[in-house]
Amino acid sequence: MVLIGMLDSPYVRRCAVSMKVMGIPFEHRSVSVFRHFDQFRAINPVVKAPSLVCDDGTVLMDSTLIVDYLEHVVAPQKRLMPADGRERQEALRLVGLAMAACEKCVQMVYEKEQRPADKRHGPWFDRVAGQANAAFAELEKALSAARPWLQGDTLNAADIAVACAWRFGQYYDSAEVPAASYPGLVAYSKRAEALPEFASTPLD
Numbered sequence: 001m002v003l004i005g006m007l008d009s010p011y012v013r014r015c016a017v018s019m020k021v022m023g024i025p026f027e028h029r030s031v032s033v034f035r036h037f038d039q040f041r042a043i044n045p046v047v048k049a050p051s052l053v054c055d056d057g058t059v060l061m062d063s064t065l066i067v068d069y070l071e072h073v074v075a076p077q078k079r080l081m082p083a084d085g086r087e088r089q090e091a092l093r094l095v096g097l098a099m100a101a102c103e104k105c106v107q108m109v110y111e112k113e114q115r116p117a118d119k120r121h122g123p124w125f126d127r128v129a130g131q132a133n134a135a136f137a138e139l140e141k142a143l144s145a146a147r148p149w150l151q152g153d154t155l156n157a158a159d160i161a162v163a164c165a166w167r168f169g170q171y172y173d174s175a176e177v178p179a180a181s182y183p184g185l186v187a188y189s190k191r192a193e194a195l196p197e198f199a200s201t202p203l204d
């Protein structure tokens with residue numbers, strides 16, 4: 001399998017870390033949707049990161065769909081998503097919050113880096129920042145019960161999604177998402193980023 005996309009995308013990084021934790025061999029190609037548009041389009045005409053080229057040549061996209069696929073190509077004991085019941089429901093809730101935070105943080109990056117300053121709409125930017133902070137606030141609450149991970153003593157799919165979301169937000173949007181407001185996430189991120197699967201998959 002080949003994972004296409006830059007690790008400064010929280011979605012690409014989520015997939016890469018997940019594959020490492022699950023022990024899935026893969027090749028990573030750092031192709032940018034901005035700098036290498038034509039090269040990316042030759043792989044996936046939609047030019048969406050991440051894209052995963054499966055062993056049979058099928059191209060999948062969207063990190064949640066890719067991770068779902070990966071969950072079904074490994075042995076059950078290597079899966080990162082709780083199988084059913086209340087634990088699965090909570091994992092889905094946490095992943096949803098993390099993906100919402102990613103979406104809003106990415107929107108802020110695009111506003112700051114892609115849209116001309118005279119074209120920016122302040123109220124819209126403030127709304128997006130508020131949504132990102134709302135998602136992180138909910139995750140901060142969830143971390144009050146971490147032991148040490150979100151759902152017990154083993155890192156799972158929710159942990160990877162949350163850790164990638166927080167690292168991205170702090171790397172690009174720390175002014176809008178102040179770390180001082182989220183001490184639990186700061187400590188949690190430090191634990192996650194020290195793991196070899198994260199350390200060998202640096203955002204920067």
